[in-house]
Amino acid sequence: MTIYVFMLIWVIIFGLLANVTSKTVCVDSENMIYEQRVNLFFALMTFSVIIFFASLRSSVADTGAYISMFKSYPNDLSQIDGLLNGVAKRYPGFLVLTVILKKFTSDYTVWFTIIAVISGICVMIPLYKYSSDFGVSAFLFMASCQFSWMFNGMRQFLVASIIFACTGLVLRRKFIPYAIIVCILSTIHISALILIPMYFIVTGEPWNKRTMLFIGAIILAILFTSKFTGMLEEVVENTDYATSMEEFKETDDGTSIMRIIVESVPVIIAFLYRNRIKDKLTPIINLSINMSLVASGLYVISKIARSGIMLGRLPIYFSLYNLILLPWLIKNIFNKEEERLIYYIMFVLYITYFYYQIAVAWDGLGYVSKILNLKY
Known part of the structure; x- marks a missing residue:
């Protein structure tokens, strides 16, 4: 896991530099709310290391399958009829x-690089625009292991990151252009369509009737686990996840409890301290709380339905907002002395989780790059 430790250290160092050089800006002129915003150069440098290693990989998790896919594809659109029927x-x-792309190059590294650049920049942009503590947000992206999507599951993460970059459309309630983008992206990964109905749940004040109905649906799913799982299998029978469900049905026991706990911490804190933050909420934080709630709910459902392969991948569309939410909560709930203590505890716990996830759960997540002549 040497590569990932290096990436984490790089993100921490440049995240700190980004924070040190940040400027105070007004994010809500009506309520006179001021927050720190970082320099674009340091924001790019922070994410550059993740993009770099994601671009030049030759073997990490499902990378081999993507390379085989790329090599099997033709370099002329007139030859794709057979593939479109498969x-x-x-x-x-x-x-x-x-x-x-293959019409111009047969090098899969160029393909990986383009996807990694788009994915990395699309995650960075909302953090650059909306995070009250960019350095912490970048740290959380690494330490919570969400960065691993750029190495494993890149097709779905490409979609998730682009949609994350479209956060402004949701904040401005531009449903039509948002829905059009989601529909286009669903041709890359059909699971993106979940974002259209979820749009109506996540917009509005936190803990509103729509989010309460969503929580009610989760409770019903828990109470009627067997019926819910059977219904779920029928729904996805002809979707992107059907094959995965069949292949992993015997071994998939759903999202790990550790992952559920880690991803649920921000929304739990937001709920416990909801009275303390209610007068400080901004549109992006309202959205982030609702997104975090949906992510936690989907993780819980994936556990009870024993479907980490299918449902366990859906929360990535929503859990990215935890990167914005958690730093804001720490800054707006606790006083300065408490804040320092909370940051220290957060750092220790997330580093521990990072080590557990990479070294234990993923057995090191071996990294190979032929270009860099690296093998870990």
Whole structure:
């Protein structure tokens, strides 16, 4: 896991530099709310290390499958008819984009680089624009292991990151352009369509009737686990996840409890201290609380339905907002002395989780790069 430790150290150092050089800006002129915003250069430098190693990988988790996919694709759109009638019919947009790129290069590293740059920048932009503590947000992206999506599951994360970059559309309630973008991205990964109905749950004040109904649905799913799981299998029978469910049905026991706890901490804190923060809430934090609630709910459902492969991957569309939410909560709930203590505890716990997830749960998440001549 040497590569990932290096990446974490890099993110911490440049995240600190970004914070040190940050400036105070007004984020809400009506309520006179001021927050720190970082320099774009340091924001880019912070994420550059993740993009770099994601771009130049030759073997990490499902990387081999993507390389085989890339090599098997033609370099002419006129030759994709057969693929569109096969497994690629579930992601025609991804197929077309790949074939167009392959027309210019047969090097899969260029393909990985383009996807890594888009994904990394699209995660960075909302943190740069909305996070009250960019350095902590970047640290959380690494230490919570959400960065691993750029190395494993890149097709879905490409979609999730682009949608995350479209946060402004949700804040301005631009549903039509948002829905159009989601529909286009669903041709890359069909699971993106979940964001259209969820749009109506996550917009509005936290803990409103819609979010309470969502919590009620989670409780019902828990009470009727067996019926819910059977219904779930019928729903996804012809989707992107059908094959995965069949292959992993015997071994998949759902999202780990550790992951559920880690991803649920921000929304639990927001709920416990809701009276303390209610007069400080901004539109982005309202949205982040609701997104965090949906992510936690989906993680819980994936556990009770024993579907980490299918439902356990859906929360990535929502859990990215925890990167914005948790630093804001720490700054706006606790006084200066408490804040320092909380940051220290957070750092220790997330570093522990990072080590556990990489070294124990993923057995080191071996990294190979032929270009860099690295093998860990």
